[in-house]
Amino acid sequence: MIKNLLSICIKWILIMLSTITILFAQSKGKIYCIGQEFTTGSAMFMPEKNNFPAQLGGMFGKDYQVFLNGKDVVTNAPISIDNHVLKHLDDLNIKKGDFLILDLNHDVDFSQGDDSKLLKNITSSINKGARVVLLHTPSNSYEKQQLSARIQLQTLAFKSNCEIVDLSPALYGGDAYLDKEKRLTSIGASFVAKRLYELIKTPVTGASRIKIKNGKRESFYGFSSETFDFEGKEARVVKPKIVAKGSPWIWRARFWGHEPQLDIAMLERGYHIVYCDVSELFGNEESLQIWNNFYKFLQQFGLNKKAVMEGMSRGGVYIYNWALRYPDRVSAIYADAPVLNFKSWPGGQGKGKGSPENWEIFKQVYKLTEQQALNFKDAPVDRASEIGALKIPSIHVVGDVDDIVPPDENTLPFAKAYIAAGGKLEIIHKPTVGHHPHSLADPTPLVDFLLRADGRKLNFAAIAAAGSEYRSGAGWSPNMGWWGENDDINRILDSKKQQLDILFVGNSITQGIGGTRSHLPYKPGYTAFESVFSSYKWDCAGIAGDRTQHVLWRLINGKYKEAAPKVVVVTIGVNNFLDGDTAEEIVAGILEIKKWIRTNMKNSKLILTGPLPVGVESTDPRRRKYEDIHRLLAIQAKDQCWIYAPLSDTFIKADGNLSLDDYSTDGIHLSGGYTKWAQSLSKIIQKALGE
Incomplete structure (x- = not known):
C-alpha cells in the first residue's frame, strides 16, 4: 500500500516537473518590431534574411521570439492582428518582459492626432510591464522635416516615458550602412540588430531614484531633466528611462548641452547625466569643494561611487583636478579639446591665441600675480605623471589644427607623461578640425570606450x-x-x-x-x-x-x-x-x-x-x-x-x-x-x- 502510494506520488511529481519545464520553455520573451521600409528592409538585398528583426532573431536564437509586423521572423507564423499594427497595439497581447520596438518615422501623422492614440497604447504597454522603444531613423526627407520628426518622437518619449534610441548619428557615419537614397542596407541592419541586442541584454534595475525638490522638469531630447539650485549654483540631473545595473553616471563639467550626442547615447544605455555649474573657477579649490558637496548630495540616491568625467575645452582642467583629488570617485575620463596647460590657454604663451580676459580671471580665482601665473606648476599637464599613475582609463578627442587649445601644448605632452606613468589614454585625432566642433558626429567610439572602462561593453x-x-x-x-x-x-x-x-x-x-x-x-x-x-x-x-x-x-x-x-x-x-x-x-x-x-x-x-x-x-x-x-x-x-x-x-x-x-x-x-x-x-x- 505504502509502496503504491509512493509510486503514485513520484509519478505525479515527475508529471508536474515535466509540465513546469514545458511551460518554462514556452514562456520565452517576445520582441515585437513594428515599422515600414526601415524595419522590413524592403529595399535591401534578401530582406527576409537581412532585415534587422531577422538578424536580431538570429542573434537571440531560442531566448526570444521576434515578430515583424505580426509575423514570427523564424517561422513566419502570423499572430492575430491586421497589418495596421500602429492602431492595434493592444491586440499584440503584450506581457511583462516583452519588448515593443517602434519605427514611427514614416508611419505617424502627428498633425492628425496619431500621437495621442500612440501615447495611449504605449502607456498601456508600459503599464503591463513591457519595454517600449522608439527608434529615430535616417530619412531622405528634407532636413527641416527630419528635425521635426525627431522633436515629435522625443516629445512622445517624454510624455509616455518610453525609451528612445537615436540611430541616425551612427547610421549616417557608418560605412555602407545606408544606400544612396538613405535607405537601410543589410550591413546597416546588422548595426541596428546589435544595438537592440545590447539594449535588451543590458542588466537594468528600474526607474531612477533621484527626486529633486522644487526642480524645473523639462525634456532633454526625450529624457526627463531637472534643473535646480544647489548652494547657489545651477545644477541639472537627467534621468535615463531605465537605470542600468550599478547606477552608472556621467558628470559633465562645462558647457551644458553643447554637442550632446554622447550624453544622449549614454542616457539610452541607462546612465544618468549630471551637471553642477562652477564656471570660471578653473578647477580651483572652491570649485572642488562645491563639487564634493554635490557628489555627496547625489550619493544619497544610490548612484555608483564612481562617475565618468566629461570635460570639453576648459572643462578638461576641472575633471583632471577632480580625478587627482578623488581618484576613487572616477571610473573613466572623456576630455574633448581639453585645456590642460594654463600658460597655453588662457595665457597664450605658446602658439595658441589665448584669452586675456580669462587669463585675468584665472589669476584672480587662483590668487596669483602675473609672475606667479607664468611660473604656475599645478596644471594637469604638470601633474600628468601623477594622474597617469592612478590608471584611470582616459580618452581625448582633439582637432589637429586647433589654434585655441593647441594639442601639442596640451593633450600631446600630457598623454606622453600619462602613458609613461602606466596610464591608459587613447587619442582620437580630427586632422582638419580646429577647436570646434567638439565631440564626434557619431559618438560610437566614445561610447564603446566608456562602456569598456565601466566593464559594461558587450563583446559582439x-x-x-x-x-x-x-x-x-x-x-x-x-x-x-x-x-x-x-x-x-x-x-x-x-x-x-x-x-x-x-x-x-x-x-x-x-x-x-x-x-x-x-x-x-x-x-x-x-x-x-x-x-x-x-x-x-x-x-x-x-x-x-x-x-x-x-x-x-x-x-x-x-x-x-x-x-x-x-x-x-x-x-x-x-x-x-x-x-x-x-x-x-x-x-x-x-x-x-x-x-x-x-x-x-x-x-x-x-x-x-x-x-x-x-x-x-x-x-x-x-x-x-x-x-x-x-x-x-x-x-x-x-x-x-x-x-x-x-x-x-x-x-x-x-x-x-x-x-x-x-x-x-x-x-x-x-x-x-x-x-x-x-x-x-x-x-x-x-x-x-x-x-
Missing part, C-alpha cells in the same frame, strides 16, 4: 551572428550575397560527409583559396593550395567580410559537425578590426570558435592561426593589435587540445615590414603570398595527421 566578437555582406566587391557571383555563399558551403559539406581531410575556414583571404566552390569567379590562391595539398581531399569555407562571430554562427548552424573533416584550419579576426574590437575581444571570439569545435567536432584536429599579419609597414597601428592578439593567443596555446600556428615568421621580414610580393597594398589581402601560406601550413597539417 564572441556572440554568434549571421553575416550580411552583399556587395559585389566580396568576389561572389551575382545575387549570391553572404547567405548564398553560406548555403553553397553547407551544400559542399553535406555532399562530403566523412570524406574531407582538410577544411580551411575563414574570411576573404581563405575564400581566395576557392576549393570546389561554384560561385567564386576569383580564386587567387587555388593553384598554390592545390599544388601543395593535391594528395589530400580539401575544401574551402571562407566567406568575405566574416568576423569571428560570423564563423561561430556558421559552425553552430551549418553542416561542419556532420562533415567531420580530419583537420580544420581557422584563420579569422582581421575584419573585427573594422568594428573597433579590441585584441582581448577578438581573442575571446576566436576562443569561442575553438570551444565549439573542440566540443562538437572532437575527432577533428583544430589548427588556429588567428589573423594573418596585417599592415605593410611595422609602424601601421593595426600591427600593434595583431601583435596583442597573438600575445594573448600564445598564452592560451598551453591548451593541448588544439594547435596554435601563428604565421608571423612566414610573412614578416627582418625589418618588420611585409613584402608587396606577398601582400596587396591594403596590408590585409594576399597577392603572391598564397604559396608561402600553403607551404607553411603543409608541415603543420602533416604533423596533425600524424604523417
Whole structure:
C-alpha cells in the first residue's frame, strides 16, 4: 500500500516537473518590431534574411521570439492582428518582459492626432510591464522635416516615458550602412540588430531614484531633466528611462548641452547625466569643494561611487583636478579639446591665441600675480605623471589644427607623461578640425570606450551572428550575397560527409583559396593550395567580410559537425578590426570558435592561426593589435587540445615590414603570398595527421 502510494506520488511529481519545464520553455520573451521600409528592409538585398528583426532573431536564437509586423521572423507564423499594427497595439497581447520596438518615422501623422492614440497604447504597454522603444531613423526627407520628426518622437518619449534610441548619428557615419537614397542596407541592419541586442541584454534595475525638490522638469531630447539650485549654483540631473545595473553616471563639467550626442547615447544605455555649474573657477579649490558637496548630495540616491568625467575645452582642467583629488570617485575620463596647460590657454604663451580676459580671471580665482601665473606648476599637464599613475582609463578627442587649445601644448605632452606613468589614454585625432566642433558626429567610439572602462561593453566578437555582406566587391557571383555563399558551403559539406581531410575556414583571404566552390569567379590562391595539398581531399569555407562571430554562427548552424573533416584550419579576426574590437575581444571570439569545435567536432584536429599579419609597414597601428592578439593567443596555446600556428615568421621580414610580393597594398589581402601560406601550413597539417 505504502509502496503504491509512493509510486503514485513520484509519478505525479515527475508529471508536474515535466509540465513546469514545458511551460518554462514556452514562456520565452517576445520582441515585437513594428515599422515600414526601415524595419522590413524592403529595399535591401534578401530582406527576409537581412532585415534587422531577422538578424536580431538570429542573434537571440531560442531566448526570444521576434515578430515583424505580426509575423514570427523564424517561422513566419502570423499572430492575430491586421497589418495596421500602429492602431492595434493592444491586440499584440503584450506581457511583462516583452519588448515593443517602434519605427514611427514614416508611419505617424502627428498633425492628425496619431500621437495621442500612440501615447495611449504605449502607456498601456508600459503599464503591463513591457519595454517600449522608439527608434529615430535616417530619412531622405528634407532636413527641416527630419528635425521635426525627431522633436515629435522625443516629445512622445517624454510624455509616455518610453525609451528612445537615436540611430541616425551612427547610421549616417557608418560605412555602407545606408544606400544612396538613405535607405537601410543589410550591413546597416546588422548595426541596428546589435544595438537592440545590447539594449535588451543590458542588466537594468528600474526607474531612477533621484527626486529633486522644487526642480524645473523639462525634456532633454526625450529624457526627463531637472534643473535646480544647489548652494547657489545651477545644477541639472537627467534621468535615463531605465537605470542600468550599478547606477552608472556621467558628470559633465562645462558647457551644458553643447554637442550632446554622447550624453544622449549614454542616457539610452541607462546612465544618468549630471551637471553642477562652477564656471570660471578653473578647477580651483572652491570649485572642488562645491563639487564634493554635490557628489555627496547625489550619493544619497544610490548612484555608483564612481562617475565618468566629461570635460570639453576648459572643462578638461576641472575633471583632471577632480580625478587627482578623488581618484576613487572616477571610473573613466572623456576630455574633448581639453585645456590642460594654463600658460597655453588662457595665457597664450605658446602658439595658441589665448584669452586675456580669462587669463585675468584665472589669476584672480587662483590668487596669483602675473609672475606667479607664468611660473604656475599645478596644471594637469604638470601633474600628468601623477594622474597617469592612478590608471584611470582616459580618452581625448582633439582637432589637429586647433589654434585655441593647441594639442601639442596640451593633450600631446600630457598623454606622453600619462602613458609613461602606466596610464591608459587613447587619442582620437580630427586632422582638419580646429577647436570646434567638439565631440564626434557619431559618438560610437566614445561610447564603446566608456562602456569598456565601466566593464559594461558587450563583446559582439564572441556572440554568434549571421553575416550580411552583399556587395559585389566580396568576389561572389551575382545575387549570391553572404547567405548564398553560406548555403553553397553547407551544400559542399553535406555532399562530403566523412570524406574531407582538410577544411580551411575563414574570411576573404581563405575564400581566395576557392576549393570546389561554384560561385567564386576569383580564386587567387587555388593553384598554390592545390599544388601543395593535391594528395589530400580539401575544401574551402571562407566567406568575405566574416568576423569571428560570423564563423561561430556558421559552425553552430551549418553542416561542419556532420562533415567531420580530419583537420580544420581557422584563420579569422582581421575584419573585427573594422568594428573597433579590441585584441582581448577578438581573442575571446576566436576562443569561442575553438570551444565549439573542440566540443562538437572532437575527432577533428583544430589548427588556429588567428589573423594573418596585417599592415605593410611595422609602424601601421593595426600591427600593434595583431601583435596583442597573438600575445594573448600564445598564452592560451598551453591548451593541448588544439594547435596554435601563428604565421608571423612566414610573412614578416627582418625589418618588420611585409613584402608587396606577398601582400596587396591594403596590408590585409594576399597577392603572391598564397604559396608561402600553403607551404607553411603543409608541415603543420602533416604533423596533425600524424604523417
